[in-house]
Amino acid sequence: MLSLKEVEKHYDGFDLQCSMEVQKGCITGLIGKNGAGKTTAFKAVLGLIRKDGGEITVFGKSVESLDVKDKEHMGVVLSDSGFSGYLSVKDLIPVLDSMYPKFQKDWFLRKCSEYRMPMDKKIKDFSTGMKRKLQLLAAISYGADLLILDEPTSGMDVIARDEMLDLLREYMECGERSILISSHISSDLESLCDDLYMIDDGKIILHEETDELLANYGVLKVTKEQYGQLDRQYILRRRKENYGYSCLTAQKRFYQENYPEIESEKGSIDEVLTMMIRGKAL
Known part of the structure; x- marks a missing residue:
């Protein structure tokens, strides 16, 4: 589903050198302290930054060759970006509907109601947790095959996090989808991920199946x-x-x-x- 082979990105004072893989039907976690390279790796996967070496493939194609149709099969939540704060959820619905042919409007509206999402309030006035919840709902709403989630539960209270984790488990039920997720809340990853990569100073220092790690x-x-x-x-x-x-x-x-x-x-x-x-x- 997703593969990074010896991917490099060089900045003054920081070097990313990363290899990892996300298998079909699996949830893979990327963990590390702040500044370890998680967000840099995510942005390289999404083509938001130009890598300096290595190879990234998504759906069997190089990330540089992905077209609009390919990207419609990816759902993204990044920690440092989101929707325009001057939109409301009502404003966002026609935008999603026009961008994604498989947008599930009825499902999206039902989930917004279930999670008590304020429909007319400007997104800039949402709490951090509510913004993350909206981003995650939008990312799932058009049937993406791969989710790229950078700290998706950041700012959420324990009840909201539990709701979102249930939403991700529901998303995975068909068995053909995959998730790459980072989080600084380890309990989220322990209960969710099939395998984990640990990154420090831009390098992968450990890769292990979650059950293996917890048991042995x-x-x-x-x-x-x-x-x-x-x-x-x-x-x-x-x-x-x-x-x-x-x-x-x-x-x-x-x-x-x-x-x-x-x-x-x-x-x-x-x-x-x-x-x-x-x-x-x-």
């Missing part, structure tokens, strides 16, 4: 003495602590079985990301 990754809490006796062949990163070390592993069960005296914690997305970025490789 862990953080060991060891004293200096325990660390000296530890079999470190499955340690990915270590971090110095007051009591000794925190150690990230992708083989949690190995250490639970062979070192039952060592405290181990489940490797949440936040824990794994923190250790991959702030920990040191052996």
